[in-house]
Structure formats: structure tokens, C-alpha cells
Amino acid sequence: NYGNYSLRTKGAAEATVTRYASQGIDSRINQTMHVDYFKVYQLSPEIYFEQLQHTVVLTLNNTLELDFEFGKGLETTYHFTADIETGWTALDHILTFTNPGLYTFTLHAQNAFGIQTKTFEVDVQLGDTNPVITLNENEASIDLSSSTNTYELNYSTNVTNPISTLSIDVDQLTGYTLEGNQLSFSQIGIYIVTLSYSNENSTDTKIVTITVTKTEPESYIYIDNFDTLPTTLTLTGDATANIEDGQLVLQTYATSAKAHFGGTFDQALVGTYAAETRVKLTGTSFLNLILLYSGTSNVLGVAVQDGTLRYQNGTAWINSEIAVPQDEFFTLKVITTVMSGTFDIYV
Numbered sequence: 001n002y003g004n005y006s007l008r009t010k011g012a013a014e015a016t017v018t019r020y021a022s023q024g025i026d027s028r029i030n031q032t033m034h035v036d037y038f039k040v041y042q043l044s045p046e047i048y049f050e051q052l053q054h055t056v057v058l059t060l061n062n063t064l065e066l067d068f069e070f071g072k073g074l075e076t077t078y079h080f081t082a083d084i085e086t087g088w089t090a091l092d093h094i095l096t097f098t099n100p101g102l103y104t105f106t107l108h109a110q111n112a113f114g115i116q117t118k119t120f121e122v123d124v125q126l127g128d129t130n131p132v133i134t135l136n137e138n139e140a141s142i143d144l145s146s147s148t149n150t151y152e153l154n155y156s157t158n159v160t161n162p163i164s165t166l167s168i169d170v171d172q173l174t175g176y177t178l179e180g181n182q183l184s185f186s187q188i189g190i191y192i193v194t195l196s197y198s199n200e201n202s203t204d205t206k207i208v209t210i211t212v213t214k215t216e217p218e219s220y221i222y223i224d225n226f227d228t229l230p231t232t233l234t235l236t237g238d239a240t241a242n243i244e245d246g247q248l249v250l251q252t253y254a255t256s257a258k259a260h261f262g263g264t265f266d267q268a269l270v271g272t273y274a275a276e277t278r279v280k281l282t283g284t285s286f287l288n289l290i291l292l293y294s295g296t297s298n299v300l301g302v303a304v305q306d307g308t309l310r311y312q313n314g315t316a317w318i319n320s321e322i323a324v325p326q327d328e329f330f331t332l333k334v335i336t337t338v339m340s341g342t343f344d345i346y347v
Contacts, residue, residue, distance in 0.1 A: 044114030046071030047107060052120040056097055057127040059161035064095045064122060070109055078109045087124075097124045127161035131197040133206045134158075142185055144214040151210055153181040157197050164199040175212075185212045234260040276333040281326055289332065302334060302345065311343055322347055 050067040070076045080090045087099030095105075103122045108115065136154040157166060170176060171194075175187030183193070193208040226248040233241050237257030242249050250259035281287055281304055288303045301312035309322040311334075324330060324347055335344040 042071050043074055043111070045076040045109040045111050045116045047109050047116055047118040049107075049118050049120060052118075054120070054122045055159070056122060056124045057159055057161060058097060058100060058124060059127045060163065062097050064097070066093045066095065066107075066120075068093070068107065068118070074111045074113065076109050076111045078107060081106045081108065095122065097122075100124045100126050125159050128158045129161065130202045131160050131164035131199055131204045132158045133166075133195055133197045133204045135195075135206045135208065138206070138208050140208065140210045142210060142212045144185065144188065144212060145216075149186065150182055150184045153183070153193065153195070153208060155181075155195060155206065160199055162199045162201070164197050167196045167198075169194045169196070183210065185210075188212050188214050230261050232262045234258060234262065272335065272337045274333055274335045276331065278329055278331045280329045281324065302332065309345065309347065311345060313342075320345055 048069050048071070054064055056062065056064050070078075080095070082088060083104045084099075084101055087097060087101060088103065089096050097103075101124055103124060105120050105122060107118045107120070109117070134156045136156075140151055142149060142151055153168070157164070168178060168181075170178065170183070171192040172189065175185060175189055176191060177184045177186075183191070185191070189212055191210045191212065193210060195206045195208070197204045226243050226246060229241060229243060230248070235241060235258070237252065237254055239250070239252045239257040239259035241251075241259055241261070248261060250261065252259050277289070279289070287305075288301065303310045303312070303317060304324055305317075305319075307323055307326060309320045309324050309332075310317045311320055312318075322345065324332075330347060333346040335346075336342065
């Protein structure tokens with residue numbers, strides 16, 4: 001006696017057809033339904049626009065072909081209106097302009113089941129005779145040790161008639177790559193970038209100077225004295241740390257405890273370094289002084305065992321046979337080429 005359908009999602013539909021018996025609940029009626037097809041389709045218009053902002057240069061081409069289509073509804077008629085009533089005409093999908101200006105157009109689509117509108121803009125320009133480059137900056141600096149080694153050229157160009165072409169040249173042959181407006185650097189130096197914008201009337205040229213440097217890592221960490229406890233302290237077990245008379249006192253009472261002060265470098269150390277400290281040791285059955293450490297490797301480690309200085313060669317502790325005093329300050333300096341495993345040790 002009746003049927004109904006409901007739209008669940010766009011592009012999908014569900015249909016239900018129900019037959020009720022009129023003879024009462026106990027009646028048995030043989031019901032058969034044959035469905036050849038079922039479809040739901042749009043009747044009112046819908047506009048699909050590829051682009052909503054356009055630019056036209058009158059002296060180059062005074063027409064604009066619009067790319068739009070309607071939904072799969074019934075046959076649709078359409079027309080254009082604009083906030084500027086003169087200076088343009090429309091024929092099918094093509095707008096033709098005679099006057100410059102910023103036009104705001106409305107496309108009206110209509111059929112028997114409804115109306116839909118879509119707004120878009122057209123910037124109609126006369127175009128300049130001579131090309132002009134506007135630089136937003138003409139100098140820049142890049143530090144290869146930072147997180148980025150790229151530079152995006154920051155400029156704009158005018159619309160010209162005749163059309164102008166842009167070229168970008170760098171005075172160096174190596175040390176960089178250029179992709180579009182982006183330069184990527186791999187070597188330090190001063191790079192002169194020339195931008196040329198040309199047509200048959202003239203050429204405009206602008207220069208950008210890019211200075212590429214590389215900040216070397218810190219070569220040392222030096223502390224005259226300790227006024228406060230360092231923030232990079234590691235204490236485990238019964239280890240303690242405190243400040244006494246401008247000195248950092250690290251103390252443990254068990255072999256499993258650790259009192260550790262560490263500093264860090266901004267970058268990996270490369271080359272030859274000297275690590276120097278002035279210390280006083282008490283209880284020297286075995287005491288580590290790891291002066292340089294990398295990941296899980298002792299780059300430069302020394303230890304005192306039974307009053308004798310030992311050093312770490314990367315795999316084992318080697319006895320230097322150098323005696324060090326107990327309960328009095330002495331200066332320890334170790335010179336090494338990083339990761340070489342060999343040291344010059346001075347007490």
C-alpha cells in the first residue's frame with residue numbers, strides 16, 4: 001500500500017516497500033516484489049567550480065574561459081552578474097573584458113527544482129610595459145651548523161606586457177643547489193645571487209648576497225669555581241654532592257653509588273683536546289675521573305687505584321705507574337686526539 005526511502009549517505013540510498021494484509025492478522029497472503037532498478041538523483045542544480053580567483057591582463061588576453069560544471073540534475077540554465085556592471089560581456093563559459101578593475105562575479109544556476117549561486121573574483125589589469133623586481137631583502141646569512149641550510153629568495157615581480165621572464169644565477173659553481181626559489185648550501189662562502197626579469201622593452205636586475213658560515217663547536221668548558229650545585233648532577237645510592245668554599249664535593253660510601261657531574265658540548269668534538277681539572281681525592285682504592293664521554297664510550301677516562309693513576313684505552317684500564325697524592329689538591333691534564341685511544345697525561 002505504500003513505499004518509502006531514506007538517504008543514508010551521499011551517493012547511497014535505502015528503499016523499503018511494505019505490504020499490509022487487509023484481511024486480518026491470521027490471513028496468509030503470498031507477496032512478491034520484482035525490482036528492476038532503484039536510483040536517487042539530484043534534481044536541483046549544483047555548481048562545481050575549479051578556481052574562484054582569476055587574473056586577466058588586458059593587453060595580453062582580454063578573455064577568461066571559466067572551468068565549471070553542474071551536478072547531474074535536470075537541464076540547468078545559468079547567467080552571470082557582477083558588482084561592476086560595465087566593462088565585460090559573457091558568452092557561454094567565456095568572459096570578455098574591456099576595462100580594468102577587480103570584479104566580483106556571481107554565477108546563477110537554475111532549473112525547475114531550485115537555484116544555486118557561486119561567487120568568484122577576476123582581477124583585470126592593464127599590465128606594465130617594463131619589468132620590475134621588488135626585493136624584500138638583499139642580504140641573508142646561513143649557518144651550516146644550525147638546523148637548516150636552506151634559503152628561500154624573497155621577492156615579487158610585476159605583471160607586464162609583453163610577458164617578462166625571470167632568471168636566477170649564482171656566482172659560484174659548487175656548494176649549493178637551486179630548486180625554484182630555494183637555495184640549499186653545503187659549503188661556507190659568500191654567494192652572489194642575481195635575479196634578472198626581462199622582456200623586449202627592458203631588464204630589471206636585483207642582487208642578493210648570502211653569507212654562509214659554520215659555527216665551530218665549543219672547544220672547552222671551563223669553570224673557575226662552583227658557586228652553586230650544577231644542574232647536570234647524577235646521584236645514585238648513598239652518593240651526595242655539595243658546595244664547600246667554592247668547590248664541588250662529590251662523595252660516595254659504597255661501590256654501587258655514583259656521584260657524577262657532567263657537561264655537554266653543542267656538537268661532536270673533532271681533533272685534539274686537552275681536558276684539565278684540579279682535584280683532591282680521599283679514599284683512592286678505586287675512583288673514576290671520566291673527563292670525556294661519548295654515548296657509551298670513554299673517549300678520555302682516567303681512574304685512581306691504590307694511589308696510582310690508570311687510564312682507559314677504550315677496552316681496558318691501563319696502569320700508568322704515575323702516583324698521585326691523597327688528601328691534597330693536584331692538577332690533572334690529559335691531551336688526546338678524540339677517539340684515538342692514546343693520551344698524554346700530566347700530573
